Amino acid sequence: MAAEGARAARGGEACGGDRVKALTKDEVAKAFEGLGAVDQPRGNRIRLVTTVDRAREAIGRATTALRCDHLIQMSSADTGKAFDLVYQLTGPHRTVVSIAVEIPRDRPEVPSVADLLPPAGIYERGIHDLLGIVFVGHPGLKRIILNEDWPEGEYPLRKDWKPDPAKFYGGVREGVG
Amino acid sequence: MPEVVIPIGPQHPALKEPVNFKVVADGEIIVRLELDVSYNHRGIEKAAEQRDFVRVVPLLERVCGICSHSHTTVFVKGIEEAMKLEIPRRAQYIRTIVAELERMHSHLLWLGVAAHEIGFNTLFMWTWRDRELVQDMLEELTGNRVNYGINEVGGVRRDLTPALVKASLDRLPYLAERIAKYTAMASKQRTMLLRFQGVGKLTEAEALKYGAVGPTARASGVDYDVRKDDPYLSYPDVPWKVVTDDHGDVFGRTLVRVGELVESTNIVRHCLENLPEGAIRIQPPRAAPKGEVLSRYEAPRGELVHFIRTNNTDKAERLDIRTPTLANWTSVAVSLVGQNLADIPVVVAAIDPCLSCTSRITIVDPEGAETGTMTWDELRAHGIRFYREREGI
Numbered sequence: 059m060a061a062e063g064a065r066a067a068r069g070g071e072a073c074g075g076d077r078v079k080a081l082t083k084d085e086v087a088k089a090f091e092g093l094g095a096v097d098q099p100r101g102n103r104i105r106l107v108t109t110v111d112r113a114r115e116a117i118g119r120a121t122t123a124l125r126c127d128h129l130i131q132m133s134s135a136d137t138g139k140a141f142d143l144v145y146q147l148t149g150p151h152r153t154v155v156s157i158a159v160e161i162p163r164d165r166p167e168v169p170s171v172a173d174l175l176p177p178a179g180i181y182e183r184g185i186h187d188l189l190g191i192v193f194v195g196h197p198g199l200k201r202i203i204l205n206e207d208w209p210e211g212e213y214p215l216r217k218d219w220k221p222d223p224a225k226f227y228g229g230v231r232e233g234v235g
Numbered sequence: 236m237p238e239v240v241i242p243i244g245p246q247h248p249a250l251k252e253p254v255n256f257k258v259v260a261d262g263e264i265i266v267r268l269e270l271d272v273s274y275n276h277r278g279i280e281k282a283a284e285q286r287d288f289v290r291v292v293p294l295l296e297r298v299c300g301i302c303s304h305s306h307t308t309v310f311v312k313g314i315e316e317a318m319k320l321e322i323p324r325r326a327q328y329i330r331t332i333v334a335e336l337e338r339m340h341s342h343l344l345w346l347g348v349a350a351h352e353i354g355f356n357t358l359f360m361w362t363w364r365d366r367e368l369v370q371d372m373l374e375e376l377t378g379n380r381v382n383y384g385i386n387e388v389g390g391v392r393r394d395l396t397p398a399l400v401k402a403s404l405d406r407l408p409y410l411a412e413r414i415a416k417y418t419a420m421a422s423k424q425r426t427m428l429l430r431f432q433g434v435g436k437l438t439e440a441e442a443l444k445y446g447a448v449g450p451t452a453r454a455s456g457v458d459y460d461v462r463k464d465d466p467y468l469s470y471p472d473v474p475w476k477v478v479t480d481d482h483g484d485v486f487g488r489t490l491v492r493v494g495e496l497v498e499s500t501n502i503v504r505h506c507l508e509n510l511p512e513g514a515i516r517i518q519p520p521r522a523a524p525k526g527e528v529l530s531r532y533e534a535p536r537g538e539l540v541h542f543i544r545t546n547n548t549d550k551a552e553r554l555d556i557r558t559p560t561l562a563n564w565t566s567v568a569v570s571l572v573g574q575n576l577a578d579i580p581v582v583v584a585a586i587d588p589c590l591s592c593t594s595r596i597t598i599v600d601p602e603g604a605e606t607g608t609m610t611w612d613e614l615r616a617h618g619i620r621f622y623r624e625r626e627g628i
Contacts, residue, residue, distance in 0.1 A: 100316075102465060103529065127443045128459060131557040133529065133542035144542070146529055152464040154529060177446025177565050181557070188280075205273050214281055 081124060081153040089123040090116060105144075105156040110168050116157045117145060117171050125149045132181040134189055136217045141166055141191055145178075161191060170196035188215040205229075238266055243579070243614070256583075263575050263621075268568040272561075280554050287549040288314055288388045288523070296382045298556065301344065304330075304337045305534035306541075307386040310554070312467055313530030313543040314388050317523045324469065324511040326390035331468045332403075332506045333377060333385055335499040339410075340369040341535035342492045342499075345584075346417060349489065352580040353430040354619040358420070365413045372403050390516025400507050411500050418493045421486075430622060431486035435570040435582035438483055447566040448559050449537020450495065453479045454487035461533040473505050485581055522549045534559055577618035 086104045087096040093116050094108035108116050120126040126147035133144040141161040148154050161168050170193035172179035182193040183202040190213035193199055201208070205228040212227075213219060221227060243256040254274065259267040279298055283291050291310070298306045308330055315322055343366035350358035370380050376399060377383035385391050421427060437447065442455035452459060460477040462470045478494035480487040523545035530541045537559030544553040571582050 099527075129446055130531070130538065131529070131540045131542060131555070133555045135542075135544055135553040135555065144529075146540070146542075148459075148464070154465070154531075156529070175446070176444055177562060180561060180565055184561070201273060202271060203273055203276050205276065206271075214278065 078150040078152075081151045081155070086124065086153075086155060089119050093119075102153045103156065104153060105158060107158045110159050110161055113143075113145070113157065113159050114169050114171060114174065117147075117174050120145075120147050120155050120157065121174065124155055125151065126155055129175045129177050129181075130154065132178060132185060134185045134191070134215075136189060136215060138217050139163065141189055143168060143185070143191065145171070166191045167194050168192070169194050170199075172196055187213075189213050190216065241576070256579075258571075258576070258579065260576055263577065265571050265574050265576060265579070268571050270564060270568070272564075280556060283551060283554040285550070287521075288519070288551075291551065292387055293382075293384070296384065296386075299558075300381055301341050302337065302534045302536070302539070303382045304333050304385065305532055305539050306556075308334060308468070309530045309532035309534075309539055309541045310543070311386050311388045312532070313528040313541050314523055314545070314551075315519070316528050316530065317526045317543065317545045318388075318519060320389060320517065320519055322390055323514045323517060325394075325513045326515045327469045328506045328510050329376075329391045329393075329395060329515065330386065331470065331473070332395075332503055333373065333383055334468065335502045335506075336369055336373050336376075337383075338535045339496055339499045339503075340366050340373070342496050343369065345492060345535075346489070349431075349485070349581065349584050350427075352584045352615060352618070353426060353622075354615075355426050358417075358424075358427075361413075362417065365410065368406055368410055372406055375399055375402060387516065389519035390514070392516070394515050395507075395510065400510060404504065404507050407500060407504050411497075414493065414496045414500060418497065421489045421493050427489070428486065430581060431489055432482075432484060434485045434578050435488075435567075435574065436484045437566055437570045439481075441569060442483070442566060445566040445569050446562050447537075448562045449534070450488050450491040451537065451563050451566060453477070454491045455483040456481045459538070461531045461538050465531050467532065469506060470502075472509075473502050475502050475505075522547055523551075536560060537562060575621065576614075577621035580615050580618055 080102055081104060083096060083098045083104055086106070090096055090106045090108075093112050094106055096104065096106050098104050106116060126149040128148050130146040130148055133146060135142045140163055143159050143161055145157040146154055147157070159168065166189075168191060170178070170182055172182060172193070173195075179196065180202065182196055183199060185191050186193060186199050187201055187203045190211075204214075207226065207228040209225050209227065212225070238259055238261045241258040241260055243258060255271040257269040258265055279294065282294060286294060292307050295306045295310050296303045343362045347359040347362040347366070350356070350362065373383060374380045376395060377385045377393060385393055437451070437455045439456040442452045442457050447455065447457070448459070456479055458477050458479050461467075463477055475498050478491050478498060480490045480494075482490065525547050526545050528543045528545075530543060532539045539559055540557040542553070542555035542557075543551050546552040567583060571579065574582060
């Protein structure tokens with residue numbers, strides 16, 4: 059079956075024991091040398107904590123040296139002090155490689171990785187909508203999750219966000235139409 | 236012929252969630268696709284931050300009407316990981332049974348929808364009749380047909396009696412027989428071959444590059460399946476295999492889904508026959524220690540992810556949901572380029588978008604010369620007519 063060939067080409071057998079070996083913490087630490095601290099929260103989760111200006115370099119190394127070919131999620135959170143952004147990647151080794159960066163609240167900018175990882179394009183648009191993080195270099199950082207009549211500059215997943223009673227957040231306006 | 240922009244959507248009463256596509260077409264050929272999924276944002280992630288772990292589960296069950304069990308399982312398993320709880324094996328088996336039945340009803344639903352989009356309504360009626368059997372099993376086992384309400388942090392809420400197990404096992408042979416029939420049809424039936432083969436082609440490299448997940452990726456030879464890659468529930472105990480295919484088109488996606496129907500039937504049978512004895516739940520602590528969990532789950536449409544942050548309270552500080560459909564959009568936009576306008580319904584339906592669609596299509600000529608309106612039904616009829624004239628089906 060040709061599918062078998064395709065699987066072999068990626069270096070793994072889907073359902074046997076002899077798939078590509080999981081990454082070890084040391085391998086990941088070696089690949090990310092000079093970028094930041096690496097730890098292993100559990101079994102197949104390995105995490106690098108780095109800075110905003112090294113994020114693209116880290117993703118570049120993850121996709122080449124660590125053979126990560128799948129972006130699972132760009133996890134985002136507001137810690138109150140800063141925004142956390144975690145690129146969750148995996149590859150034929152099935153290990154989840156996380157690259158965590160902290161983005162300052164007063165200057166919420168991070169370079170876009172949509173050119174390195176095309177699926178990031180749509181995730182970055184979502185995060186921009188909800189948390190107001192600006193992805194510098196994104197080809198079209200347009201609204202995707204929030205409705206078109208949502209007011210500009212309001213980012214509902216920020217912890218300090220409160221709806222302003224004077225503003226209109228979309229939907230049906232009472233007494234209109 | 237100048238390029239025209241064709242907005243499709245966002246409203247369609249028959250489907251779950253609205254979406255809007257702007258299709259740029261040159262004659263019958265699609266040049267580019269833009270999308271807007273903003274019409275159904277309900278702020279569930281924000282609402283989830285306000286509710287404790289008992290009350291957030293029913294909310295998450297309502298993220299989606301089809302993968303309702305997926306969203307609660309991925310969440311409770313994440314919270315259980317944060318709390319470092321060991322869940323009784325019997326509870327894990329029951330969760331697995333419901334998860335695989337959910338996959339079966341979802342794939343049968345998809346097969347029906349895909350058949351409908353190509354004008355093959357007989358198959359649509361058959362698969363939906365058989366899906367009803369799966370729904371009946373789910374109702375017997377959990378008490379509900381759609382939002383099963385079986386999960387809670389610490390285990391499941393309802394035990395299976397021996398009589399229930401037997402009743403479910405008795406239903407499986409008939410389902411297996413029907414699924415075998417669909418498997419045979421998918422690779423032989425002439426209308427399906429003509430409308431599915433070569434349509435919405437995605438190579439293995441493209442599937443990886445554009446981040447496709449689930450049956451969409453597996454039909455292109457990418458063997459990612461969270462049930463194997465990051466085992467959870469009772470999948471490590473059950474003999475089963477990841478179904479892949481190398482056609483990369485809608486035909487391949489159909490073969491993968493019917494293959495998964497067979498696998499799911501076997502998993503359900505195995506779990507029902509080997510259901511361990513013991514408790515179905517443990518009492519969880521009220522609060523979860525401070526932590527961060529990336530919980531992954533193979534939903535019927537592909538990998539579903541909940542990123543959860545806990546902070547020593549009984550509420551999640553942050554819940555970030557990445558649904559499989561969002562991951563698959565990029566690949567749809569790519570696989571539609573160069574295809575016929577007539578193939579939009581099939582290619583879009585082929586990722587099984589847990590969202591929806593389209594009632595009103597306005598045809599706009601950028602020069603402003605001509606504006607017309609098409610409904611999704613008309614677009615579907617256009618697709619059927621286009622192929623009838625060209626291929627005689």
